[in-house]
Amino acid sequence: MLEVCVDSAAGLEAAVAGGADRIELCSALSLGGLTPSAGLMAQAGGVLPPVMAMIRPRAGDFVYSERDLETMASDIGTARQSGLSGVVLGASRPDGGLDLPVLGRLLRLAEGMDVTLHRCFDLVPDMGEALEQAIRLGFRRILTSGGEGTAEAGAARIAELVARAAGRISIMPGSGVTPANAGMLKGLGIAEIHASCSVSTGMSGKLVELGFVPPVMRHTAPELVRALRKTLE
Numbered sequence: 001m002l003e004v005c006v007d008s009a010a011g012l013e014a015a016v017a018g019g020a021d022r023i024e025l026c027s028a029l030s031l032g033g034l035t036p037s038a039g040l041m042a043q044a045g046g047v048l049p050p051v052m053a054m055i056r057p058r059a060g061d062f063v064y065s066e067r068d069l070e071t072m073a074s075d076i077g078t079a080r081q082s083g084l085s086g087v088v089l090g091a092s093r094p095d096g097g098l099d100l101p102v103l104g105r106l107l108r109l110a111e112g113m114d115v116t117l118h119r120c121f122d123l124v125p126d127m128g129e130a131l132e133q134a135i136r137l138g139f140r141r142i143l144t145s146g147g148e149g150t151a152e153a154g155a156a157r158i159a160e161l162v163a164r165a166a167g168r169i170s171i172m173p174g175s176g177v178t179p180a181n182a183g184m185l186k187g188l189g190i191a192e193i194h195a196s197c198s199v200s201t202g203m204s205g206k207l208v209e210l211g212f213v214p215p216v217m218r219h220t221a222p223e224l225v226r227a228l229r230k231t232l233e
Contacts, residue, residue, distance in 0.1 A: 001192035002229055003052075003172065005029060006222065007036070011198075011220035012044055018197065018225020023047065024088055024116075026054040028216065029196060032061065032119070035075045045083035052116060053079040055089040055106070062092040062100060062120040076109045083119045085114070086114025088143070096123040098133050108136055117142045121175070128155065132162060140228055141170035150176030153186055159188045179224070186232055193232065197224035 003019040006012050007029040015023050016150075026033035033054045038216050044051045057064075057071040064072070072089070079087050089111050091102040098120070107115060117139040124130040127147065134142055146154020149172035161171045173185045174194030185193060198218040198221065207213045 002042045002225070002232060003194045004098050004194060004225055005033060005194065005196050006220050007033070008219075009040060009043055012040075012047060013139050014220040014222045015197070015225060016047060016049060018220075018222035019229050020225055021047055022049055022192075023051045024054060024194065025051050025084070026079065028059070029198075029218070031059040032056075035072075039083040039165040041078055041084060050085035050114065052086045052088050052114060053084050054118070055079070055087045056118070062090050062123070063094055063099070064091055069102065069105070071108060073109050076106065080110075080113060084113075086110070086116065088118050090118040090120030090122060092120050096125055098124060098130050100133060100137070103137055107139075116172070119143055119145065122147045127161060128164060131161060131169070135165075135169050139169060141172050141192065143172050145173065145175035152176055152181045155185065155188060157187070158190075162189045177228070179227045182228055182231045193230055196229055197221060
């Protein structure tokens with residue numbers, strides 16, 4: 001299964017056109033993905049592939065205040081009301097370990113929805129322990145790069161996680177996934193994979209000068225979605 005992450009209405013259309021099996025809906029992918037707007041969630045509610053909403057209220061770490069958690073609770077409700085199939089979330093303790101009480105609280109709010117543990121998992125001090133915790137909490141899958149900058153660099157650790165999970169939870173590689181390395185990652189025994197399938201566009205002019213856009217922007221390319229699907233097939 002190919003999951004494509006997008007952060008705009010145009011990206012949503014491109015992922016569907018390219019044949020994505022599932023979509024992770026975000027805002028600000030340049031920051032690792034934040035919670036999408038209520039309007040974008042509403043638009044995605046009518047899309048045919050399953051859509052998962054990222055629930056991350058701000059950039060930075062995953063150690064959340066009570067105010068952050070109130071925002072996340074509201075956003076989970078918005079995702080549910082919009083008809084989305086699930087949510088992608090995570091929460092950490094200051095030492096990087098999974099914050100089990102907070103995650104339990106959020107998962108209760110998402111009861112009945114599909115749930116993915118996001119790459120806060122890549123910060124944990126003991127991935128084996130965190131894997132067992134994620135299973136006990138009831139997550140359906142873990143998005144991970146194996147604790148490295150890219151899934152390709154973390155392939156050995158991902159293979160270990162797949163073996164340890166033994167089908168109890170899905171291990172989904174993500175970060176830097178392309179048609180060039182997807183075949184190798186598929187060989188690790190995974191059942192699903194996560195990618196942005198995006199291309200870079202140089203920006204210039206007043207929009208850049210005034211700080212409205214960065215010098216380089218990325219957007220989802222349907223042809224890359226198709227190419228990645230072909231590699232996986």
